Each structure stands twice: as structure tokens, then as C-alpha cells.
Amino acid sequence: DVKVTQSSRYLVKRTGEKVFLECVQDMDHENMFWYRQDPGLGLRLIYFSYDVKMKEKGDIPEGYSVSREKKERFSLILESASTNQTSMYLCASSLISVDEQFFGPGTRLTVL
Amino acid sequence: QKEVEQNSGPLSVPEGAIASLNCTYSDRGSQSFFWYRQYSGKSPELIMSIYSNGDKEDGRFTAQLNKASQYVSLLIRDSQPSDSATYLCASGENYGQNFVFGPGTRLSVLP
Numbered sequence: 001d002v003k004v005t006q007s008s009r010y011l012v013k014r015t016g017e018k019v020f021l022e023c024v025q026d027m028d029h030e031n032m033f034w035y036r037q038d039p040g041l042g043l044r045l046i047y048f049s050y051d052v053k054m055k056e057k058g059d060i061p062e063g064y065s066v067s068r069e070k071k072e073r074f075s076l077i078l079e080s081a082s083t084n085q086t087s088m089y090l091c092a093s094s095l096i097s098v099d100e101q102f103f104g105p106g107t108r109l110t111v112l
Numbered sequence: 113q114k115e116v117e118q119n120s121g122p123l124s125v126p127e128g129a130i131a132s133l134n135c136t137y138s139d140r141g142s143q144s145f146f147w148y149r150q151y152s153g154k155s156p157e158l159i160m161s162i163y164s165n166g167d168k169e170d171g172r173f174t175a176q177l178n179k180a181s182q183y184v185s186l187l188i189r190d191s192q193p194s195d196s197a198t199y200l201c202a203s204g205e206n207y208g209q210n211f212v213f214g215p216g217t218r219l220s221v222l223p
Contacts, residue, residue: 098204
């Protein structure tokens with residue numbers, strides 16, 4: 001059974017803190033994605049990676065960075081958290097970039 | 113900007129009726145199409161994929177694709193209250209390796 005896990009379901013951080021969101025997949029997928037989802041705005045792509053150490057900016061990369069040191073793990077980093085980064089963060093993976101994506105359970109981040 | 117459009121809803125149907133969800137896409141190079149269901153507070157889960165023109169059936173769900181009209185739909189027969197969720201349409205395009213989600217349609221099945 002395919003599985004994508006995320007390090008936390010809920011997270012509360014202070015403005016200015018550095019935040020790490022971790023995502024792990026056990027399907028040997030090449031591609032991994034980070035999205036944020038806000039009411040009325042749908043899913044917005046932050047970054048994606050198509051190989052280890054490779055990354056591409058999505059639609060809203062500002063304020064975020066990513067790291068992919070191992071195939072199964074893709075991390076999203078908020079260098080200095082701000083209140084407008086309060087959101088649901090979803091990680092996904094896929095075998096090829098245009099194939100179905102499998103999602104993790106999501107991390108609801110609140111920045112105070 | 114490649115786009116996938118959906119009516120945001122809410123679409124309300126009575127229990128037992130057919131729910132019809134529609135989606136249009138702008139990129140003629142799109143090759144693959146997906147329907148995801150997302151319950152409130154949960155992550156999206158894949159329910160159907162379709163790659164060729166025509167219909168594809170899986171249980172109570174039927175996906176329909178018309179590439180000439182750039183139109184994808186999802187029919188849910190015998191709708192149940194447990195089908196109440198937001199349904200996301202997505203398309204994948206090989207050339208630019210793009211995968212685009214629509215904004216989702218909220219479906220409410222009334223008992």
C-alpha cells in the first residue's frame with residue numbers, strides 16, 4: 001500500500017522561527033511536491049523535486065526553501081515564519097511528473 | 113498560464129441522485145486527467161484517472177473525457193451523504209511536465 005507520511009499533523013510556531021516540515025514516501029517515487037492549501041485558493045504548488053538534490057520552483061516559492069538529500073525524503077523549510085504562512089501544507093509524490101500524485105495527511109501550521 | 117477550471121459550488125443533490133461534476137482545461141497538450149476527493153480537514157485522495165476519450169467506469173463513479181472540447185466530467189451514481197466532499201480535477205501534460213489542479217467543486221448530498 002502506498003504511503004506518504006508527514007512529520008506533524010499540527011504545528012504552532014512563532015513569527016521569525018525557522019520551521020522544518022518533513023515528508024517521507026515509501027513508493028520509490030521520483031517526484032515529490034509541496035503544496036499549501038487555503039480556503040478559496042485551492043492547492044498552490046510551492047516547490048517540487050524530480051530527483052535527489054534537484055528542485056524546481058512552483059507558483060509561490062517566496063519565503064520557502066526545500067531540501068531533498070535522499071529519494072524518499074523531501075523537506076520544506078520556512079526560513080523565517082510569518083503569519084501569512086499559516087496554512088495547510090500538503091506533500092505529494094508521483095512516479096512520473098504527469099502521473100497521479102499520492103498525498104500525505106497534511107500539516108496544519110499556525111504561525112503566531 | 114495553464115489552467116483547470118471548475119465550478120466552486122456548492123452542488124447539492126438529494127441522496128440516490130446522480131451528481132455531475134465538470135471540469136475544463138486550457139492546455140491542449142494535457143494527456144492525463146484525475147479526479148480527487150477531499151473531505152474537510154483531510155488530504156486529497158485519488159478516485160479516478162482517465163487518459164483516453166470516452167467513458168471510464170469504476171463502481172458508482174464514471175469519468176468522461178472529451179479532448180476536442182477540453183472537458184472532463186465525473187458522474188457519481190446513487191449519491192450518498194458520505195460522498196459529500198470537495199472534488200478536485202487535475203491534468204498532467206507531458207511536454208512541460210506540468211500537473212495542474214483545479215480549485216475544486218464542493219458537493220453536498222442531502223439525506
